[in-house]
Amino acid sequence: MLEEETRCRTCGKVVDNTIDGECESCHVQRVLHSAAPQQQQEQEQQPAQGHVTINMTPQSMEIRISPQPINLVIDEASMDQMVSQWLATRPALFDELVKQRVTQKKTELAIIRDIKSSRVN
Numbered sequence: 001m002l003e004e005e006t007r008c009r010t011c012g013k014v015v016d017n018t019i020d021g022e023c024e025s026c027h028v029q030r031v032l033h034s035a036a037p038q039q040q041q042e043q044e045q046q047p048a049q050g051h052v053t054i055n056m057t058p059q060s061m062e063i064r065i066s067p068q069p070i071n072l073v074i075d076e077a078s079m080d081q082m083v084s085q086w087l088a089t090r091p092a093l094f095d096e097l098v099k100q101r102v103t104q105k106k107t108e109l110a111i112i113r114d115i116k117s118s119r120v121n
């Protein structure tokens with residue numbers, strides 16, 4: 001009589017029917033579990049990984065959006081306008097840039113004075 005009992009090979013429960021030697025719930029769990037890595041791969045492939053490259057030169061700013069073939073080039077005049085408008089709304093940043101510029105100029109003047117005084121001596 002015992003030999004007629006059908007047991008799930010995973011959880012050991014006695015069940016009427018088995019699927020691949022397992023009860024229905026164990027079978028469903030295993031199928032879902034083994035399918036999970038495939039779902040992950042699909043999810044990784046789904047969103048096209050785009051990125052933005054910004055190339056700044058003294059004359060312009062080029063914005064490349066990959067993988068779409070979109071190249072935007074902002075010319076010098078537009079850059080000047082953009083930066084001016086940007087700085088107008090950020091007085092703290094503007095002040096910081098001015099301070100850096102003044103410090104740089106002071107250093108340059110100090111070097112010039114040193115050169116002049118060394119010539120005199």
Ligand SMILES: [Zn+2]
Nearest residue numbers: 008011023026
């Ligand atoms: Zn089971």
